Amino acid sequence: MTPREIAVVVLIAGGVFFAVVAAVGLIRLPDVYARAHSTSKSETLGAVLTLGAVAASYGIGFNTLKVVLLLLFMFLTNPTAAHAITRAAHELGIEPWTGEEGEDEP
Amino acid sequence: MVAVTESRLLVPVDESASLRNTVAHAVEEALDRAGESGSPAAVHFVYPLAERISFRSSSTRAESARSLLDRVASWAEEDANGADVTIETALVATHEYLSTPNDYADVLVRYANEHDLGLAVFDPRYDPIGSTPLLPSLEAEVRRAGLGVEEAPRNAEQSSQPLVRRGTLTQFFALFAASFGFYLLLAGSVAPFELATGAISAGIVAVALWRVSLTSPVAPPDTVKRLVRFCLYVPFLLWEIVKANVEIAYIVLHPDLPIDPEMVEFDAAVWSALPVTTLANSITLTPGTLTVDVERQHLIIHTLTASAREDLFAGTLERAVRFVFYGRAAARIPSPFERREEEES
Amino acid sequence: MIERVLLGAATVFILVSLVGVYRTIVGPTTPDRVIAINFVGSNVVIVIALIAAAIGEPGALDIALVYALLNFLLSISISKFQVERGGVL
Numbered sequence: 095m096t097p098r099e100i101a102v103v104v105l106i107a108g109g110v111f112f113a114v115v116a117a118v119g120l121i122r123l124p125d126v127y128a129r130a131h132s133t134s135k136s137e138t139l140g141a142v143l144t145l146g147a148v149a150a151s152y153g154i155g156f157n158t159l160k161v162v163l164l165l166l167f168m169f170l171t172n173p174t175a176a177h178a179i180t181r182a183a184h185e186l187g188i189e190p191w192t193g194e195e196g197e198d199e200p
Numbered sequence: 201m202v203a204v205t206e207s208r209l210l211v212p213v214d215e216s217a218s219l220r221n222t223v224a225h226a227v228e229e230a231l232d233r234a235g236e237s238g239s240p241a242a243v244h245f246v247y248p249l250a251e252r253i254s255f256r257s258s259s260t261r262a263e264s265a266r267s268l269l270d271r272v273a274s275w276a277e278e279d280a281n282g283a284d285v286t287i288e289t290a291l292v293a294t295h296e297y298l299s300t301p302n303d304y305a306d307v308l309v310r311y312a313n314e315h316d317l318g319l320a321v322f323d324p325r326y327d328p329i330g331s332t333p334l335l336p337s338l339e340a341e342v343r344r345a346g347l348g349v350e351e352a353p354r355n356a357e358q359s360s361q362p363l364v365r366r367g368t369l370t371q372f373f374a375l376f377a378a379s380f381g382f383y384l385l386l387a388g389s390v391a392p393f394e395l396a397t398g399a400i401s402a403g404i405v406a407v408a409l410w411r412v413s414l415t416s417p418v419a420p421p422d423t424v425k426r427l428v429r430f431c432l433y434v435p436f437l438l439w440e441i442v443k444a445n446v447e448i449a450y451i452v453l454h455p456d457l458p459i460d461p462e463m464v465e466f467d468a469a470v471w472s473a474l475p476v477t478t479l480a481n482s483i484t485l486t487p488g489t490l491t492v493d494v495e496r497q498h499l500i501i502h503t504l505t506a507s508a509r510e511d512l513f514a515g516t517l518e519r520a521v522r523f524v525f526y527g528r529a530a531a532r533i534p535s536p537f538e539r540r541e542e543e544e545s
Numbered sequence: 546m547i548e549r550v551l552l553g554a555a556t557v558f559i560l561v562s563l564v565g566v567y568r569t570i571v572g573p574t575t576p577d578r579v580i581a582i583n584f585v586g587s588n589v590v591i592v593i594a595l596i597a598a599a600i601g602e603p604g605a606l607d608i609a610l611v612y613a614l615l616n617f618l619l620s621i622s623i624s625k626f627q628v629e630r631g632g633v634l
Contacts (some may be wrong), residue, residue, distance in 0.1 A: 185575035
């Protein structure tokens with residue numbers, strides 16, 4: 095394998111790992127806000143790593159530029175979208191989950 | 201500065217992006233000072249109208265000045281909200297040539313003396329001559345004449361700002377260039393056909409949106425400086441993001457799901473739309489914190505773990521964002537945690 | 546070799562998207578569903594990019610770009626719509 099192929103495989107492994115983490119978080123976490131944590135962070139890093147792998151597989155060229163643009167776009171919009179959704183949730187009056195016993199700390 | 205006249209304010213006005221904010225600040229300041237000293241509050245908004253050679257006749261300029269003053273007066277009344285403050289507007293120097301900061305200072309000081317005003321509040325973007333940076337020397341002149349001088353805080357964006365604002369040619373060309381560049385980037389060639397279609401599309405975009413999309417006047421040197429500092433910020437942010445993700449991955453994959461979510465609120469010490477957006481997005485991307493709501497600079501943040509809360513209040517990110525937008529000096533403002541302690545003590 | 550890795554990753558991303566579909570069906574609240582759909586959308590963008598690289602069809606990257614844009618707009622407008630009840634923007 096060439097160094098570039100190794101880089102691609104490593105980046106893809108990382109990307110897939112974080113995408114899986116995001117999915118597990120989406121299932122396991124208890125409320126909207128916590129789930130938004132998992133999608134906004136893990137999903138963004140997963141996307142960035144995977145698109146980085148795609149860019150690396152293209153080598154240097156015009157297509158790489160496009161992938162980098164896509165990457166930057168995802169990087170900017172994912173957290174913004176998560177923020178917009180949680181904000182909507184907040185304004186709809188959805189209470190955040192604070193542990194099984196409810197309010198047990200100040 | 202004479203204590204009795206302190207609550208009487210002089211505010212020179214001109215079309216500017218931060219004018220709305222300056223008016224609010226001046227009214228608030230006048231009321232504060234009046235409350236302290238017990239003397240009546242007054243704010244005089246003054247438009248120094250100079251005789252000058254321009255395309256527009258002096259009567260149309262006087263008209264637009266008057267409409268600006270009317271607008272300012274209605275804003276001021278809205279801000280005063282029934283409180284006891286005298287608001288007056290005036291058009292001065294109608295037949296004089298004003299070309300240097302000294303001339304402006306003379307006019308303002310004369311007006312202040314006639315009306316017994318003790319303090320001049322300047323809009324940070326006040327620049328009636330255009331092209332030359334007038335404010336520092338004007339402030340110095342006015343101060344020498346024995347008046348108090350104050351500058352309204354820069355940049356606090358108003359939530360009620362209209363979508364369509366006054367645009368400048370620089371804004372138009374900046375938007376055109378950005379759209380054109382993006383089009384060519386997607387097209388991937390500079391063939392005559394692409395150049396022509398690109399120019400047409402960019403033209404349409406620029407004409408339709410030049411007064412909507414760029415919220416503040418474009419200043420190339422500032423923008424370049426910010427871009428350079430932003431490039432320094434990116435590696436720092438990336439590192440924070442990697443840390444965030446490892447932490448989240450650990451929490452999510454841990455069998456017990458060790459989370460302790462809580463909503464926290466704090467006022468960020470950053471002042472306009474773009475820096476607040478950057479900060480909010482950065483917070484969303486870093487360890488266990490997610491921006492839920494932003495109102496001006498008041499942030500409501502959902503934190504997933506206790507350690508995430510500590511990191512947030514240590515203010516590292518906020519400091520970094522300030523460094524990007526305002527330079528090194530602004531990075532030394534105390535962190536949210538220290539600010540909160542100050543308030544409590 | 547690399548093509549196979551890329552396609553394999555695309556498969557995993559599609560499988561992971563099914564989790565998003567599950568969350569969309571289960572809910573329980575509308576923001577939950579929007580988040581899940583946003584998650585699926587991001588995954589689709591990544592899958593398109595991966596396939597574009599794997600089968601050597603760079604034109605698909607433009608599709609991915611537009612899809613990312615739509616995905617973002619969808620989340621924003623649904624959130625806006627939810628809060629303001631019809632007053633989008």
